[in-house]
Amino acid sequence: MANDPLHQFQIKPIIDLFNVGGMDFSFTNSSLFMVAAAGTVSAILFAASRSASLVPSRIQSIGELWYEFVANMVRQVMGSEGMKFFPFVFTVFSFVLMSNLLGMFPYFFTVTSHVVVTAALAVFIIAMVVVVGLAKHGLHFFKLFVPSGVPIAILPFISLIEVISFLSRPVSLALRLFGNMMAGHIVLKVFTGFVVSLGALGIGGIIGALFPLAMGVALTGFEFLVAFLQAFVFAILTCVYLNDALHPGH
């Protein structure tokens, strides 16, 4: 099918590397765009900090805005002691943001539209929450599951619900980013696919194709908003979960 909306998510190996125990370690288009996202972020931030001056240049303002945005987010959610997690949160935010934004270019691959990428990020974040919580508070970390001030009769049920909600965090963190990016790109492809199939019908079809075209333009703008918003939500939920590790008592 010429305009198959799922075609864009295919992973194709670019450079065949080695195979270990049935696992393919090829350098794929997904890997290429991960490298591109990391490289773009590094290039922008390097250019921003190369010639730092008191009166910032345009690129330096972007870098400062970016830094301050994430720093304020971390401070607001975790307090000033959470700033030791700032490099991690900044890295996660920048990588997700740049992957989402690079995916908006035509014919570019969206790294975050694959659940394996977002699940790896989410599982790493939750594993870090558990490790940091246990290292910092020992067994007091499990007070996270026993809220204070709850009547003893319903405490077992509350604890059960808290455990389930904690276990569903990596799942929801991964699926939210994946679902938003993938669904958004499918919707874009479906609407712009209408333009192609209506345009093939002749003059009446071309006039009719203007409506899905306008919808496609509007949705592209909306997708840029979603790309930023999902990166922001991913980063701020990372902060919220890390805050649980720092301050486990409710």
Place this chain on the structure above:
Amino acid sequence: MEADAAKFIGAGIACIGMGGAGIGVGHIFGNYLAGSLRNPSAASAQFTNALIGAALAEGLGIFSLVVALLLLFT
């Protein structure tokens, strides 16, 4: 063939759950807007909380999308 048809019907039914997520997200932003019109000075401090709530509500809708995709492609 009938199993395939049942799969597609199931995927369609699973997508109804996303309507619930739409209601939830609309509720959160509607209430945020109502609150911020009553007290505009406190609005900017609560915008992050509104976004977190919207993200949590939306995540549950995404679950139903994933169920639909699993039905279609497995």
